[in-house]
Amino acid sequence: MGSTFGHLFRLSTWGESHGGGVGVVVDGCPPLVALSEADIQADLDRRRPGQSEITTPRNEADEAEILSGTFEGLTLGTPIAVLVRNKDHRPEAYSEMAEKFRPSHADYTYQAKYGIRNWQGGGRSSARETIGRVAAAAIAKKVIAAQFAPDLEILPYVESIGPLRAQVDPATVTRETIESNIVRTGDPDSVEAMVDLIKKVRGEGNSVGGVVACVIRNVPVGLGMPVFDRLEADLAKGMLSLPATKGFEIGSGFAGTEMTGREHNDAFRMREGRVRTVTNRSGGVQGGISNGEDLFFRVAFKPTATIMTAQDTVSTAWEDTELKGRGRHDACVLPRAVPMVEAMAALVLVDHMLRQRALKGG
Amino acid sequence: MGSTFGHLFRLSTWGESHGGGVGVVVDGCPPLVALSEADIQADLDRRRPGQSEITTPRNEADEAEILSGTFEGLTLGTPIAVLVRNKDHRPEAYSEMAEKFRPSHADYTYQAKYGIRNWQGGGRSSARETIGRVAAAAIAKKVIAAQFAPDLEILPYVESIGPLRAQVDPATVTRETIESNIVRTGDPDSVEAMVDLIKKVRGEGNSVGGVVACVIRNVPVGLGMPVFDRLEADLAKGMLSLPATKGFEIGSGFAGTEMTGREHNDAFRMREGRVRTVTNRSGGVQGGISNGEDLFFRVAFKPTATIMTAQDTVSTAWEDTELKGRGRHDACVLPRAVPMVEAMAALVLVDHMLRQRALKGG
């Protein structure tokens, strides 16, 4: 409960930032899909800290080991377990946190909920937990490509860093552009200013948030299960389950609330033998079901809670106190959030593809 | 699958807008909670069409019948089935829709997904489906009050209608204020302009969207299950599963992405023996778990897709055509969205309360 996601492509992630490791078990992956550790490693490398000058300096290789579920390079249809050992232990860096709750972190709520917490580096609430998701999603993407939608592209990119907003056309942005810069924005002209801003706030011991936008192309028509498991509902859940997220909008989103129906409706037209919409305010989903247009959504990430400033807080002895940030400091999570958003999108899509195949065959 | 929600307090809604009726089965309601049909009817009346001059004229009494699960006024712990018959059938009003897909409705995607659809009045995608949710939530609220949090208040209100934004302080808004006006806004000064705007767009055969904000007070600490079933993730899913929703944000939301960590972090202080935060940019949830502060979130509703204008569309024979809106026309769903948001919030909360009781006792 809680660490399990998906109805048919079901993953269970496990692990704390300090302990034996982190990982995932995927129960429900179809058989006969080509899969190697290299497939997983590529995405883990995009997620891992220390990959560039603007990400957290925690530096771990994050090497994935597939423990089960494959045979001679193919999935068996049985559970796939992936293990990544923890290596860069520095629990002493967190000793103060044993006794003080870091503001806007999960320290206090974990303590209150469970009556216990692993205070070393965030424990289960660490972004390190997302390793399991990214590993599972690497498998999901192989399944999608092999069995459902070979041309499907999931392209998240940084749309804004603090007040700096990139100019990106979701219809044309490419993975090459996004991965060509360390911010992972889709707008090359914004990169320099964004890097400068991140370095500046880091230099001040401060942090900054931002928005990841995501376009998904070549989505099959018919994904999504009304009424509760609408495609946008499951995407919203997946995104809001990522650390540091505060919002999700699809298609026209909050801005669309200021439009009239006449402005907002997407007219249908036949185009090359397919039903298409002339505009895409719906963001690729109508009535909870994909309509074949690009899926488009945005995810809000708050500024990292770890800052290098003295802050008012409370101790585990329930007294007012003060905490000065120490330890590793990721001034901006956005560049590393891109593969996390991609992972959750892939996990939602593969699950709905399997559900639709159950319902309709094919 | 798809029409089932909740892990322990599990509801299955059923029914189309035209057919035998709509309803819900709640499997997992604790025993010994006082429950009558009047408890359910009160919320159905707030949800039903035709309740004021600015809601859709479809006029149904929507009378709830409890078919099972109670005995001598108390819940039995066994499934509670609630039935509401459909009465105001006018299938002839929808005959054109049998052959043409209404733009930005679910007609095309249902047809594409299932290969069939009930084209009478929206079928399963009709807002009428939410009757089952509202009925289940009425039960959920009784459970919460009786067994978990007697003082808990769920207070959604209309924050904006199109470009008109109400001035509401979530810390002080009351149910009396909200229910005292037909818009269900928390700002009495905005009512007249909002009513005028809705009437104006309706007169033009047009429609308008808006935002529902929701504050929840006296929430127990410790609700939410990391990592996937975070409280905000389940709230996001619940809200995005409502018809016409396009966005969700909690606490600082999208605006918070422009703040620095120093501005955004919520300092802790002891107040009256409890851990409190000085600010509440977190929106009452940290690390996916409620921290005892007010939950605060916003939900974006797009303008109603039904408009009285000729629109380009496609026929079921896959040819370009034109459709002129007919039938009932709800120019603005916001006033009726308020009890729907309230319902989904109650359903998410009661499920997490039961899950926390399983985990920790109490």
Next chain:
Amino acid sequence: MGSTFGHLFRLSTWGESHGGGVGVVVDGCPPLVALSEADIQADLDRRRPGQSEITTPRNEADEAEILSGTFEGLTLGTPIAVLVRNKDHRPEAYSEMAEKFRPSHADYTYQAKYGIRNWQGGGRSSARETIGRVAAAAIAKKVIAAQFAPDLEILPYVESIGPLRAQVDPATVTRETIESNIVRTGDPDSVEAMVDLIKKVRGEGNSVGGVVACVIRNVPVGLGMPVFDRLEADLAKGMLSLPATKGFEIGSGFAGTEMTGREHNDAFRMREGRVRTVTNRSGGVQGGISNGEDLFFRVAFKPTATIMTAQDTVSTAWEDTELKGRGRHDACVLPRAVPMVEAMAALVLVDHMLRQRALKGG
């Protein structure tokens, strides 16, 4: 929770023996399957009391109403709700049971578990609850025939009544034979003795148990999900969830424990281009997965707990007392258990067919 069954073809039954009615919601039925109320009614008639001189005299028409999920005679892919009203209320017949727990009934355990019970006629523990299962299974059988295995036959039959054992060859028994006699045994020569025995024990105010055997022919290879959701595990759960059941065995069952491996193993041979086994001690399932041979299993039903004799028991005031049976008295549940076993088998099979289609397509 508890009243929900199935992973993809998911049903939620509801209702007590006295109250508004009983019914079921099926969430996950594929679209485009022909379905009418007559399809459901036929099986309800086989299940209902009062159908012959050896079943309980409670006489209800048990008329099924489909409330949702179909349109113009086809399933929509959305939830199908079926309602059967209760009519033959005689709560006064049960007044003594309000204050005394009937031995070997569920009265005491429901009271202990929930702190409350509907003491009218067994409430939720009544065999009347199986109406929902039988209705859902009627739908399941239509799905199986239309989309998965048109020749599949589920043939449960009464193998024994008390000490009387029928001589039936599962390989050749037909539905015609089974349905041609009111006992629903597969052995015409046993009918008279079995009817006589049932009448005799009824005349004595006593009751008798028995065994239902079930053969299922033309089962697709590959159904069942190792390791927990093995086909025989889900069948066992389904059967043991029926009222009055005390045992389940598949293939060689308990008798097979006395054989050696050399005697027990089923050799493989190619026959008409298919892999077949020469014997079928496995009962059609190996490693939790169907192997294409006939599924064969047995279900033990205890003698009905309702007897017309004074019995020692305890009152709701927690004092020793005595209870003399009254009310309707079904001296032998076996004839009516046949359609119940058939229902649970169909529900298990359809769910695994959908799961296998999700996994492998087709």
Next chain:
Amino acid sequence: MGSTFGHLFRLSTWGESHGGGVGVVVDGCPPLVALSEADIQADLDRRRPGQSEITTPRNEADEAEILSGTFEGLTLGTPIAVLVRNKDHRPEAYSEMAEKFRPSHADYTYQAKYGIRNWQGGGRSSARETIGRVAAAAIAKKVIAAQFAPDLEILPYVESIGPLRAQVDPATVTRETIESNIVRTGDPDSVEAMVDLIKKVRGEGNSVGGVVACVIRNVPVGLGMPVFDRLEADLAKGMLSLPATKGFEIGSGFAGTEMTGREHNDAFRMREGRVRTVTNRSGGVQGGISNGEDLFFRVAFKPTATIMTAQDTVSTAWEDTELKGRGRHDACVLPRAVPMVEAMAALVLVDHMLRQRALKGG
């Protein structure tokens, strides 16, 4: 799907007999329960091969490593991952199995279901998979003792080996007696004959089955969720999910079908302030809910399919052929089945304890 068990105490097992290892993730374990690797190791040692002269000679230490979910000796409430590496690889011993299906094994059905199988030593269908269950159950037993029923005892024992039946009184059998002999029977007088029989059939390259009976004492009243998740239904599912099982019966079981209701009913009497039954034909469960009496059930295990005799079979090229058994040969699984039955019982019980705590508090 398939490798996941439990609703609140949810485990996902993974791993094949040859590969990186086997293990389990437990999602839903309550926090603050004392847990060490030694707790798990003790049960793994009872399950492992090579522990005595009558079990399979595969000899692995099966060392458990807890990778997550504990901190300073206590559970955290977050997922607990347990890993056991595979060490005794001898894939060459299985080379013939790459091309021939072993009769009454899962080779053919796995191939048919998935289109692929790991043919080394049984892959996922190996009894080695039960390591994950036994590890999870060791955790479950700690939870039960710490939070629910400190005096609860789960006592499975070997009741029969082939035709040899032990004389055991379930009311008085002790763990000391059971664990004092390598057969794990509850009847010291039967041990010698049983050991001799196992040695004899092994010497003949043959195998033998048997029955494990299980008594569970000091079970809280009220466990089990009608109507589908009855306690006996979930026990039946758990037991039939174990390799080589063919039957399950509770209380009077199949023998009870030959009794009349007057003989079978369990009269109630007040004893020391508690409601008790005078007899226990119900096996501790009535209406799907535990009544506080001893749970008592039996599980049938077929003779091991691996025998050292030439057998008719079919090749992966779909031709008739012959296979002579090789590799390790466990002539009788019963002694090692005892901890497996114990494991599944503990997993079912802990899940229902958590579900009941959710429903009623406490």
